[in-house]
Amino acid sequence: MTDPQTAPLAGYTVGVTAARRADELGALMERKGATVVHGPAIRIIPLADDSELLAATTRLVEDPVPVDVAVATTGIGFRGWVEAAEGWGLGDRLIAALGRSRVLARGPKAKGAVRAAGLTEDWSPESEASAELLAHLLEGGVAGKRIAVQIHGEPLREFIDALRAAGADVVEVPVYRWTGPADPGPLERLIEAVLGGQVDALTFTSAPAAASVLETADRLGRFDQLVTTLTDRVLVVGVGHITAAPLTRLGIPVVCPERARIGALVRELAVALPARxxxxxxxxxxxxxxxxxxxxxxxxxxxxxxxxxxxxxxxxxxxxxxxxxxxxxxxxxxxxxxxxxxxxxxxxxxxxxxxxxxxxxxxxxxxxxxxxxxxxxx
Missing domain, CATH: 1.10.10.10 (Winged helix-like DNA-binding domain superfamily/Winged helix DNA-binding domain)
Structure with a gap:
């Protein structure tokens, strides 16, 4: 007999749209009793094959114009960038170029990756928020400065546009770009299960995954029905507010933990779902x-x-x-x-x-x- 007191998610089915760390996320939910349905909404382009990342890296190390500020937004993204550069034979030149700049890290994981590369961050916001990072840059003045921004997944459009509007020369470094899944079948089946009342909560760990789910529903002719279902019946949980943005723009309520961590997402889910x-x-x-x-x-x-x-x-x-x-x-x-x-x-x-x-x-x-x-x- 299952004791629901020790398994808060027992009796619930949870949809997982993540590509990276989906097994870890699913295992955490299953330990709390959930039945997990996986429909990866995105596919990560391998770094070694990413021509856009190679072009941005080559531009930074070969252009005589120095980088004034380098912004590390995520730990995994910054580490991946350095590892890819090493694979292309550009690692030492990249570290040298970044070492001559002011390095800003958005949060502790990005800070750890910066230090692991042998660099030292000049500043990091306590809130771990891109908004505070942007305010710090604009307050110090960016006109005429060259700023390299490491982007992880969802383009930081407002961040980039604000810097350019203030006169900065921004070099976007797209690390771990995402595209649609190689096999859309599992995602399509997950969407149909959501619409059919067989899924109680849907989780997201990246904004591109949220956008991909909406795009897939639109292609299937089920966009309006999905938005209504996610608004009225299914609990939607995102790892953070940036992840939730494509959904909240449509009026879909999204529950997010205070800290953008997978473990925190599962803990939030284990409270919010039984409360319904x-x-x-x-x-x-x-x-x-x-x-x-x-x-x-x-x-x-x-x-x-x-x-x-x-x-x-x-x-x-x-x-x-x-x-x-x-x-x-x-x-x-x-x-x-x-x-x-x-x-x-x-x-x-x-x-x-x-x-x-x-x-x-x-x-x-x-x-x-x-x-x-x-x-x-x-």
Missing amino acids: AQRFTVCASEVELRGQAVVVDGDLRPVPPAPMALLRALAADPGRVLSRPALVGVLRRHSGREVGVDEHAVETAVGRLRAALGAPGLVQTVVKRGYRLAVPVP
């Missing part, structure tokens, strides 16, 4: 509706999708009778089919629901009227 559970008393039994399961008196009981759709309809107003025709409509909306779903299908689904709950009396038949949950009616 519906709880009530039926026939003296304590019932909790989780995503794809029900907890009855502390016992976690998985419920198949169609019976769960009926249970949610009955639980929307516990004790109220729902007619068979009304429940036919519930099953049709759930299945997406207008034909082949009739009152016999309702009776079958109710039978499966009672079996799954392990207590047939929780769902009552009201003769000639329909079904209800067996809760006291005032």
Whole structure:
């Protein structure tokens, strides 16, 4: 028997869109009881094959104009840049060029990567925020200065544009660029599962992944439906506010931890998702509706999708009778089919629901009227 108290995500299905560290993220969720569905939304272009990164690096080491300021935005990105440069035979020249500049690091991981390369950062914002880093640069004046900005994934458009508007010559260094997945099948199936009510939360660890999910839904003709589903029903969790930006711009609420870390994302998920559970008393039994399961008196009981759709309809107003025709409509909306779903299908689904709950009396038949949950009616 699963103890839901020790597994806060038991009974929930969580979608993972990450490409990098997806296994680690999924394992953390599974330890908390979640069922994980993986649909990678992006693919990282190998550094050694990235012609844009090579061109930017070559420009920095060969151009006689010196770099005044170098900005390291992420630890993995800065390390990857240095390693790629070493592979191209440009490592020593890159370190020498950066060593003659002021190096700014956005956060502790970027700071660690800078020091690992034998360099020393001049300044790092306590908030780890790009906005504070930008304000520091603009306050010191950037007109006429050459600034190299290491970019990791999502282009820092506002950051770059603000520097250029202030008169800086900005060299963008695109490290770990992302494109769509090589095989879009898993992502398409994840989106369909989200729309079909089979996923309770969707997680994002990068803004490009969020943008890719939206683009894929648009290509499938499901954009509006996905936005509505993510807004109204599915919990969306992002590792940080930058990651969440493509979604929040559409009005989709996104829960983010205070610190942009994978572990913090899972901890936030393990609090926010159970908080959405519906709880009530039926026939003296304590019932909790989780995503794809029900907890009855502390016992976690998985419920198949169609019976769960009926249970949610009955639980929307516990004790109220729902007619068979009304429940036919519930099953049709759930299945997406207008034909082949009739009152016999309702009776079958109710039978499966009672079996799954392990207590047939929780769902009552009201003769000639329909079904209800067996809760006291005032």
